[in-house]
Amino acid sequence: MTVEKRARPPIAAAVSGLLAATAALGAAELGAALLRPQASPLLAVGSAFIDLTPAWLKDFAIRTFGANDKTVLLLGLVTAVAACAAAVGVLSTRRPRVAAGGLAALGAVATVAALSRPDAVPTDALPSLVAAVTGAPALLVLRRARAPREPHRALETAPQTTHRKAAAPAPGKAAERLQETAPETVRTDRRALLRTGVAVLGFAAISGGTARAVNAARDAAAGGAGLTLPLPSDPARPLLPGGDLRLPGLSSFTTPNRSFYRVDTALVVPRVPYRDWRLRIHGLVDRPVELTFDQILSRPLVERDITLTCVSNEVGGPYAGHARWLGVDLAGLLREAGVRAGADQILSRSADGWTGGTAVEAVLDGRDALLAIGMNGEVLPAAHGFPARMIVPGLYGYVSATKWVTELKLTRFADEQAYWTRRGWAENAPIKTASRIEVPKAFARIPAGRTTIAGTAWAQHRGVAAVEVRVDEGPWTQALLAPSPTPDTWRQWHLDWPATPGDHHLEVRATDTAGEVQPSQRTPPFPDGATGRHSVLVTVR
Structure with a gap:
């Protein structure tokens, strides 16, 4: 009687790849924490990606994700590593050597990225090498743990009768015993994989947790906690009364x-x-x-x-x-x-x-x-x-x-x-005259009657001389400017508006002390800063 091998579950293989990658990254993070945090494979690859990012993609990321752009990039890297690790795990079921080569290739990419950093030193390659050296054995151990056994071997290891001359079981009985034993073999394989997986995950958690503790201790020592700065011998001028309009929805003059x-x-x-x-x-x-x-x-x-x-x-x-x-x-x-x-x-x-x-x-x-x-x-x-x-x-x-x-x-x-x-960005980049409407917000629904339009304007080192607002392409109206201590700061402005029911288009422009007026046509930030007038649409009820 021929008994076929049970196929290895692809899900278990993919999970094995993920666990091996987790162990590899945990070991690498610990190595980076002990050597140089910036040598972390994830950080090295992410930094190299930023270096290679074209201007249009950089602007898109900042415009779309704002201050969360780096978090999005790291999440993307983790997702990509997880996908590669799962693929390597599945590949290891039939082509273990190719799978090992895939892990080595990932380690090589991280190594090259780490050594390509401007401040790189030769030891920055070690965390990525540690990841490769850790990931391959972990994948091998997990592969062995999930490997199915021949059902007939389970039959051969079944308890023997105490009678030496017992008759051989009939074919029907043997098949019945095989059917009873094979499920137990499957449960044993799953338990072995579970035990091994927990051990690998535990190793990853301990190494990763230790790395975080080392980095936290280093950060605490590096910070300025407890440091008291001397008083200035040349203090700034006091802020002028009324320089901060303190209107709801308007940025404060000093940003926390x-x-x-x-x-x-x-x-x-x-x-x-x-x-x-x-x-x-x-x-x-x-x-x-x-x-x-x-x-x-x-x-x-x-x-x-x-x-x-x-x-x-x-x-x-x-x-x-x-x-x-x-x-x-x-x-x-x-x-x-x-x-x-x-x-x-x-x-x-x-x-x-x-x-x-x-x-x-x-x-x-x-x-x-x-x-x-x-x-x-x-x-x-x-x-x-x-x-x-x-x-x-x-x-x-x-x-x-x-x-x-x-x-x-x-x-x-x-x-x-x-x-x-x-x-490709400009060598000399003076800040361009700019203004923005902050109150009311874009697409706001506001009641009819007297309302306030307000915002900020800046033209650093020249100073803002005037701000004008117009509604629905009508005439420009001078806004009132809050006082500013120096030309190097922005200025708040406001204008009372008798809002009438309907949809309205609000537009602002600033003029600096050199007489330069914000242009009407918008241009993107690349290569030396955006220009154009800010506008918002609002609905008055």
């Missing part, structure tokens, strides 16, 4: 730290212990300088109100915010180093290897450019650049506001390009 926009390429916030932090100023200088955080604290500190804007901000978008910054005069630092003739670019480098290119002239022309260490009366939050970041008023963030800054290299635009300029 927790609400301040964040747009950068870092998948996880770099954690730099401030006692280990160094700022190096070198390149085309007469006297290279290296400063510690304590040396920065010992210098006279300057406090300024400055509004920042991201070049990715669409017309009417949310990526603008205002804060009171504390730091040292950036121009003074450059003059101490002695900028040589011919140097026209400050190539700033972040702790994660990202670079930004700032025109030397924009820092030395008298504006309040800072190396900031404080924000809104607090130590600079980690998400916004602790221990230190650049702030250069009047320029979009990608050329002026490098976070986690560790290096300032004086060079030439003709010789070196920063991260985004290599990808």
Whole structure:
């Protein structure tokens, strides 16, 4: 009698692949935590993906997902890894060598990604190698655990009768016993797979949990908790009465730290212990300088109100915010180093290897450019650049506001390009005159009668001179401007409107102190910032 093998369930094989991948990633995360967190395979691949992202896809991600763009990317990576792992698990049932090759290929991709980072060191390859070395044995163990046994072997191992000369069972009886034994064999295979799967999952949980604990301890040590910043020797001017209109639905004049926009390429916030932090100023200088955080604290500190804007901000978008910054005069630092003739670019480098290119002239022309260490009366939050970041008023963030800054290299635009300029964005990016309607919101339904139209406008380092509003393509009406302490901040504005029933189109435009009026035609952010007028549709009942 011929007994066929029971087919291996594809679901069990796919689950085996997922469990093996989970164990591999857990071991890799632990290795990265012990070496360098940025060497994590997921983070390395995600960062490499960001580097390769074209401008249109970057803008789409920011426009669609906002501050959650990095979370969406990580979820996408996890989903892709899970799909690959499940496919490898199914493949291992018939072609284990090919499946092992698939795991090796995934490890190779992660290794190349880790070593391609700007600040990579040779040991960054180790976590990805650990993942490959861990995943392959885990998959083999799980494969063996789920492998079905021959039913006739179960029959051969059945308890024998105590009588030595017992007659051989009749064929019908043997088949009956086989049918009784085979289900028990299936249950035994499932129990073995369950035990092995729990063991592999436990290993992944322990290694991953340990990695998180190590990273949490490192983050706590790196943060500025308990650090008290000195008072500024040159404090900011007091905010003028009425500068914040405090209208419901209108952004506050000063943006709280927790609400301040964040747009950068870092998948996880770099954690730099401030006692280990160094700022190096070198390149085309007469006297290279290296400063510690304590040396920065010992210098006279300057406090300024400055509004920042991201070049990715669409017309009417949310990526603008205002804060009171504390730091040292950036121009003074450059003059101490002695900028040589011919140097026209400050190539700033972040702790994660990202670079930004700032025109030397924009820092030395008298504006309040800072190396900031404080924000809104607090130590600079980690998400916004602790221990230190650049702030250069009047320029979009990608050329002026490098976070986690560790290096300032004086060079030439003709010789070196920063991260985004290599990808086609403009070298010089002054912030364009902009305004937005915040009250009422788009598609709002409001009662008829006197209502308020309000919003914010900015033209950093030039200042906003006027804001005008029109309804349904009618005449432009001057809005009332709230006072602003300096040209480097945005201004709130408002206008009383006698709203009549029906659907209405509200439009705003600003004029800066140079007489530049917002154009009517909209252009996208690439390559040097969006332009155009913001408008909303509302319904009056």
